[in-house]
Amino acid sequence: MTRAGLEPWATRELGIELQHSDSAAGHLVPELVEPGLRRNPRRAHLLVSTVLGKHLPTEPSVVLGAGDRLGELVLAALGIDTTTRQRPEVDALVLGFAETATGLGHCVAARIGARCYLHSTRRDVPGAGTFAGFEEGHSHATSHLLQPTTASLFAGTAPLVLVDDEISTGATAVDAIRALHAQHPRSRYVVASLVDMRTADHRLTCELAAAELGTEIDYVSLATGRAVLPDGLIERVIALPDPALNPVGTVRGATARVKVAWPAAVPDGGRHGFLHSDTPAFERAVAEAADALMERIDPASPLIVVGHEELMYLPLRLAAALADRGVATRFQTTTRSPAYVLDEPGYPLRRGFAFVAPESDDSAGRYLYNAHWPGSPSPDDSPADARPQILMVVDTPADTARLHGEGGLLDVLTAAGSDVLLAVVPSTDPVLLRESREAAHR
Incomplete structure (x- = not known):
């Protein structure tokens, strides 16, 4: 059901289902995300978060609360006490994925008291220099740059936490880990997301990647589930009428x-x-x-x-x-x-x-x-x-x-x-x- 208690339109009309599997935080997948659409030949569905504050105007306390709860799952995965609210500095690094999870990643970093937080960027800032980069296959803008003030901020062997709003296959996180592991190998990574929608095959691929790199990669999320997509969905979405954008009011605002x-x-x-x-x-x-x-x-x-x-x-x-x-x-x-x-x-x-x-x-x-x-x-x-x-x-x-x-x-x-x-x-x-x-x- 949607926030208004209605069956999602994309479920009713197109057969997209967002199914819940499990949660370590008491959340349900259909409460955290709603099915949206995009006219993209690679991926026609869009998971619209109800707690991220991206597509939907959301109470700031809800956004911060979701980041806090995700941070507590990260602390538990790292074996650190989750009850202390004002944390001393923790020797861990947090990386948030642009653009959607830049704020969520910062919320997680703040909750765990991470020594350093960095988010990837699509803006190539003069004078910054690029420490590393990686690609995101299904994204509309695929290239990610990492531009810390100095590469030393992400040096060392401390655990690295990667934060995204959703994990659909795990490929983006694994690609980022490969790029960073080649420069500074670590024994521990944690991938944190609001929802984890990987299939069993996706999870196996992620496990094999960790074994290949000789490292441990843990995954935490507010809820896990899967997206059930009907055959022919991409073609049906592409065939939909053009959307009506940029509404015009009777009086222009100031x-x-x-x-x-x-x-x-x-x-x-x-x-x-x-x-x-x-x-x-x-x-x-x-x-x-x-x-x-x-x-x-x-x-x-x-x-x-x-x-x-x-x-x-x-x-x-x-x-x-x-x-x-x-x-x-x-x-x-x-x-x-x-x-x-x-x-x-x-x-x-x-x-x-x-x-x-x-x-x-x-x-x-x-x-x-x-x-x-x-x-x-x-x-x-x-x-x-x-x-x-x-x-x-x-x-x-x-x-x-x-x-x-x-x-x-x-x-x-x-x-x-x-x-x-x-x-x-x-x-x-x-x-x-x-x-x-x-x-x-x-």
């Missing part, structure tokens, strides 16, 4: 702008490595930014905080801080992945926006789904004063003419009648971050 101060020596996320020792300064910066944002939003109106692709954890934490200050808040982010939008009860992607990539060196399209308050039966027909505020959080490389111009995200959102407050955070400069860390250790 845009306002606020700069969010952020310390240059504090990473805004895990793109270039986030150390456990960065946590106190990060917490202070989030609190100060949330206080500044409270001066620009209407605390009596519901708010959707929208992050920009890989920039997930900082917007999530801002959303949580605003919720703690009494604002009814939901969180989600934009994405590179095109999905099929259908305004039908029981289907998770009821509304969609397509827009040009804001970064000037990228020509690929970008997408945002739903972006309306949960429970609203017809968001584009609701009166303007009943629509939620949207707080869009981007970093400086995304604050371009393409973001603001025709066909950009601000254009398509305001055309639909949404009022948008744009918050711009200074992007982490890997060179300055590296120099500040080196100076701190002199």
Whole structure:
């Protein structure tokens, strides 16, 4: 059943079933993910998470809670006490997969007290240098780069935890482990995900890969299950009518702008490595930014905080801080992945926006789904004063003419009648971050 208690549309009309097998955390697969669609000749189904805050506007406490519970499973797998909330630093490394799991990976790293968190990226940042890379076969954007400030952040033999929102075959995690194991062999890896949908054959392939590498790879998830896909699904989905994107409201919304101060020596996320020792300064910066944002939003109106692709954890934490200050808040982010939008009860992607990539060196399209308050039966027909505020959080490389111009995200959102407050955070400069860390250790 979906969040609204309906049989999923994709189950009823196309025969896609998401079956539950087991859970070490008391969750059911159909509660964690709903079946969506994408018109892709390699894979036509999409697992839409109800707890990730990507496609669906989600309470920030739910997103953080799912990351916490996954982190506790990782601690148990590593043989570490799970009852302590404020953890001392643990000699473990965490890698989150771009773009979907950059925030989830950071949540896991924070819960376990990992010495360093890093997420892969599709943005090749000048001055960063690339430590390693790997490919993701079924993804819309397949290449992953690892760009820590120094390769030494991921050196050593400490256990490495790899975090993704879902495991469908395990191939992406194994490919990443191969790439990293070739540089710094380890005896222990843990692959953590919200749902693990591998078949028995997939699990065997993963076991053989671990044996070939001479290492141990454990898998933990909030729930395990499998996706049952009917024959001819790809052809049926490709044959569906073109989706209706970029709804237009009767009155165009307005845009306002606020700069969010952020310390240059504090990473805004895990793109270039986030150390456990960065946590106190990060917490202070989030609190100060949330206080500044409270001066620009209407605390009596519901708010959707929208992050920009890989920039997930900082917007999530801002959303949580605003919720703690009494604002009814939901969180989600934009994405590179095109999905099929259908305004039908029981289907998770009821509304969609397509827009040009804001970064000037990228020509690929970008997408945002739903972006309306949960429970609203017809968001584009609701009166303007009943629509939620949207707080869009981007970093400086995304604050371009393409973001603001025709066909950009601000254009398509305001055309639909949404009022948008744009918050711009200074992007982490890997060179300055590296120099500040080196100076701190002199």
